[in-house]
Amino acid sequence: MEEKIIGGMGGAGICGIISICICVVFFTSTFLWAFSLKKNYLNHMEDLPLDGGEKNSKDKNQPTKL
Amino acid sequence: MNTNIETFKYDNRIVRAFAIATVVWGIVGMLVGLLAAVELFFPGANLNFQFITFGRIRPLHTNAVIFAFVGNGMFMGIYYSLQRLCKARMFSDFISWFHFWGWQSIIVAAAVTLPMGLTTSKEYAELEWPIKIAIAIVWVAFAVNLFGTIVKRREKHMYVAIWFYIATVVTVAVLHITNSMTMPAGWFKSYSMYAGVQDALVQWWYGHNAVAFFLTTPYLGLMYYFLPKAANRPIFSYRLSIIHFWALIFLYIWAGPHHLLYTALPDWAQSLGMVFSLMLIAPSWGGMLNGLLTLRGVWDKVRQDPVLKFMVVAVTAYGMATLEGPVMAIKTVNSLSHYTDWTIAHAHGGALGWNGFLTFSMLYYLFPRLYKTNLWSTKLANYHFWLGLLGMMFYIIPIYVAGITEGLMWKQFNKDGFLQYPNFLETIIQVVPMFRLRAIGGMLYILGVLMMAYNLYRTAKAGKFESDTEAQAAPLEKTPAVAHGKLSWHRMLEGKPMFFTVLAIVSILVGGLVEIIPMFLVRENVPTIASVHPYTPLEVLGRDIYIREGCLGCHSQMIRPFRSETERYGEYSKAGEFIYDHPFLWGSERKGPDLAREGGKYPAAWHYNHMDDPRSVSPGSIMPRYSWLLTQNLETDTLPWKLSALRRIGVPYPAGYENGPAQKDLQEQAEKVVADLKLGGVNTDPNKEIIALIGYLQRLGTDIKSAPVTTAAK
Numbered sequence: 001m002e003e004k005i006i007g008g009m010g011g012a013g014i015c016g017i018i019s020i021c022i023c024v025v026f027f028t029s030t031f032l033w034a035f036s037l038k039k040n041y042l043n044h045m046e047d048l049p050l051d052g053g054e055k056n057s058k059d060k061n062q063p064t065k066l
Numbered sequence: 067m068n069t070n071i072e073t074f075k076y077d078n079r080i081v082r083a084f085a086i087a088t089v090v091w092g093i094v095g096m097l098v099g100l101l102a103a104v105e106l107f108f109p110g111a112n113l114n115f116q117f118i119t120f121g122r123i124r125p126l127h128t129n130a131v132i133f134a135f136v137g138n139g140m141f142m143g144i145y146y147s148l149q150r151l152c153k154a155r156m157f158s159d160f161i162s163w164f165h166f167w168g169w170q171s172i173i174v175a176a177a178v179t180l181p182m183g184l185t186t187s188k189e190y191a192e193l194e195w196p197i198k199i200a201i202a203i204v205w206v207a208f209a210v211n212l213f214g215t216i217v218k219r220r221e222k223h224m225y226v227a228i229w230f231y232i233a234t235v236v237t238v239a240v241l242h243i244t245n246s247m248t249m250p251a252g253w254f255k256s257y258s259m260y261a262g263v264q265d266a267l268v269q270w271w272y273g274h275n276a277v278a279f280f281l282t283t284p285y286l287g288l289m290y291y292f293l294p295k296a297a298n299r300p301i302f303s304y305r306l307s308i309i310h311f312w313a314l315i316f317l318y319i320w321a322g323p324h325h326l327l328y329t330a331l332p333d334w335a336q337s338l339g340m341v342f343s344l345m346l347i348a349p350s351w352g353g354m355l356n357g358l359l360t361l362r363g364v365w366d367k368v369r370q371d372p373v374l375k376f377m378v379v380a381v382t383a384y385g386m387a388t389l390e391g392p393v394m395a396i397k398t399v400n401s402l403s404h405y406t407d408w409t410i411a412h413a414h415g416g417a418l419g420w421n422g423f424l425t426f427s428m429l430y431y432l433f434p435r436l437y438k439t440n441l442w443s444t445k446l447a448n449y450h451f452w453l454g455l456l457g458m459m460f461y462i463i464p465i466y467v468a469g470i471t472e473g474l475m476w477k478q479f480n481k482d483g484f485l486q487y488p489n490f491l492e493t494i495i496q497v498v499p500m501f502r503l504r505a506i507g508g509m510l511y512i513l514g515v516l517m518m519a520y521n522l523y524r525t526a527k528a529g530k531f532e533s534d535t536e537a538q539a540a541p542l543e544k545t546p547a548v549a550h551g552k553l554s555w556h557r558m559l560e561g562k563p564m565f566f567t568v569l570a571i572v573s574i575l576v577g578g579l580v581e582i583i584p585m586f587l588v589r590e591n592v593p594t595i596a597s598v599h600p601y602t603p604l605e606v607l608g609r610d611i612y613i614r615e616g617c618l619g620c621h622s623q624m625i626r627p628f629r630s631e632t633e634r635y636g637e638y639s640k641a642g643e644f645i646y647d648h649p650f651l652w653g654s655e656r657k658g659p660d661l662a663r664e665g666g667k668y669p670a671a672w673h674y675n676h677m678d679d680p681r682s683v684s685p686g687s688i689m690p691r692y693s694w695l696l697t698q699n700l701e702t703d704t705l706p707w708k709l710s711a712l713r714r715i716g717v718p719y720p721a722g723y724e725n726g727p728a729q730k731d732l733q734e735q736a737e738k739v740v741a742d743l744k745l746g747g748v749n750t751d752p753n754k755e756i757i758a759l760i761g762y763l764q765r766l767g768t769d770i771k772s773a774p775v776t777t778a779a780k
Contacts, residue, residue: 050294054150
């Protein structure tokens with residue numbers, strides 16, 4: 001049935017089926033991977049841009065003239 | 067745990083150099099765009115000066131804003147953020163400066179060669195082969211500097227922004243090399259190795275992904291760094307950023323064929339392009355929401371801080387453009403939007419909003435920090451914001467109206483079943499007022515940029531430049547510590563940059579290979595037509611003039627299989643008609659009619675007069691004059707190189723044809739054109755450029771007019 005649906009997609013044929021299969025596998029793996037990550041690791045990664053290691057960093061209190 | 071704290075310095079001079087280049091080239095590129103916009107409603111704006119005609123400066127504008135403005139902006143942001151995310155100075159100061167001066171030299175080379183008409187004609191890849199080689203060398207230097215810095219980093223983990231930078235570096239290299247396969251025919255002339263349909267697929271695989279990996283992924287990396295910095299709070303969801311990254315780089319590469327819907331490209335490739343374009347909405351909007359939700363709780367700051375203001379509009383424009391793009395990739399929508407100004411509006415929504423505003427926000431963020439002072443005038447920055455936003459609206463909205471008007475008028479039939487607007491010119495005259503409004507919008511946008519340049523200059527004058535920022539961090543331990551529990555596969559992966567890079571390359575290659583390999587290997591994709599034969603020597607030279615003048619910037623050569631198109635232009639285009647087209651010249655927009663079946667439509671004298679003064683034969687036409695073609699002599703010395711180069715890439719000219727017989731054939735055909743012109747009351751020499759161009763135009767589409775169509779496997 002899948003072949004019938006995708007095959008009707010303007011001559012997609014076997015190429016379309018293979019492409020969709022590759023995508024399903026890729027996305028499933030990515031989601032599983034992302035959701036298996038530990039919270040403390042994610043917290044550490046989120047904080048990385050905020051700590052540039054600079055001495056006398058002004059980034060925590062930005063010198064914006066309002 | 068390592069307790070040895072190292073003190074080191076971040077290089078700010080290279081960041082400042084790229085920042086200045088961003089502002090300077092931004093102004094130049096936008097002014098060239100403004101001139102091009104004015105020429106669309108005032109064709110005499112080039113003062114009959116061939117080097118600044120629309121066809122020649124349009125690629126100059128696109129190259130300047132993409133590679134000079136956004137390119138330098140990208141390098142500015144990457145050189146600043148990469149050092150801080152890696153807690154390391156750039157790998158090599160020498161390479162940094164080689165990269166900087168190499169890139170600026172390439173921009174200057176483009177600014178000289180494109181107005182001279184030295185172009186490959188392939189959109190966003192117009193630069194000729196010696197400059198392409200220089201781009202490859204400079205890009206490799208950038209890659210070495212980037213990976214060198216990552217390798218010597220003091221931070222164990224690679225933040226997601228670095229992933230986007232890595233994907234950019236490797237994918238742009240792959241795209242550039244694949245699409246630059248050309249056969250030189252002189253120092254500044256080359257022919258694409260691919261022909262016709264295959265060339266079109268490779269070009270738009272490149273063109274689409276140049277947008278993806280030059281204008282999008284590096285800027286997403288910059289968003290993931292600068293937005294949390296400016297808001298002073300972490301990104302909304304790091305988990306979402308991981309999905310965003312892998313889904314985006316995997317999907318983007320498949321969507322290229324949506325630029326070729328309803329063309330002679332095989333159906334299966336078009337369908338893949340459409341489906342994958344729709345799927346792109348998910349990761350793109352994931353990224354946009356991740357950016358906007360980072361601001362939860364600090365929206366009051368957005369009202370006051372110009373940096374955040376520009377960022378919010380930039381991220382919103384990214385979301386709008388990445389929703390609109392997939393919608394335009396739906397075949398039904400595309401049948402209306404393609405070749406119209408809708409595409410131009412879409413492109414500028416992304417360029418002015420996403421790239422432009424994010425670049426401005428980074429500049430407003432960086433200058434006070436580099437010069438250790440406050441921004442000279444927040445008020446002026448706010449004026450810039452509103453002027454830029456207004457300029458964008460004035461630019462985009464009229465062009466949307468123009469695009470939809472064009473699409474509808476081209477397709478409109480009257481009650482008797484004939485085209486309502488059979489003369490293409492009627493449809494253009496209708497939208498000329500929109501072109502005027504668009505130029506006003508562009509002017510406002512540029513005015514805002516000039517205000518920013520002044521503001522940044524005064525900020526720099528008021529402060530003291532800090533060429534090196536001192537920083538401290540512990541060196542990276544040789545063996546990975548298990549700081550957060552069990553070492554996961556993901557953390558191992560992003561701890562190994564080279565392995566990570568290989569995975570990223572595999573992700574981007576899958577889509578490209580699935581599309582491109584069948585196109586080259588399956589014969590049925592390009593059925594040949596027995597009556598299609600190579601261009602004659604005169605037509606080859608005429609075609610090169612067509613390329614030099616950038617005619618394909620306004621004229622397509624691809625009739626889609628719609629009744630509205632076949633009624634207007636003739637039989638729809640077949641893949642087999644283009645097998646000797648190195649490069650393909652299908653074009654991507656129509657400011658003038660399609661020329662695929664132009665041959666024999668008008669007498670030679672009509673073309674002569676039309677080139678001399680288009681309004682003398684088509685009152686109201688917006689085409690510029692090409693009177694220099696009537697006086698300049700045709701360059702025939704290069705013909706042997708050209709024919710020989712074309713034969714090497716598969717055009718079946720007989721061996722030795724270029725040494726004598728070709729010149730004789732050229733003279734004979736030129737004399738015929740001169741005789742045709744005489745019939746129309748025009749007397750001219752056979753050695754003028756106009757003769758070759760007329761020879762080429764009169765050939766277009768005649769192969770399948772002159773003989774019955776027969777298809778056979780190649």
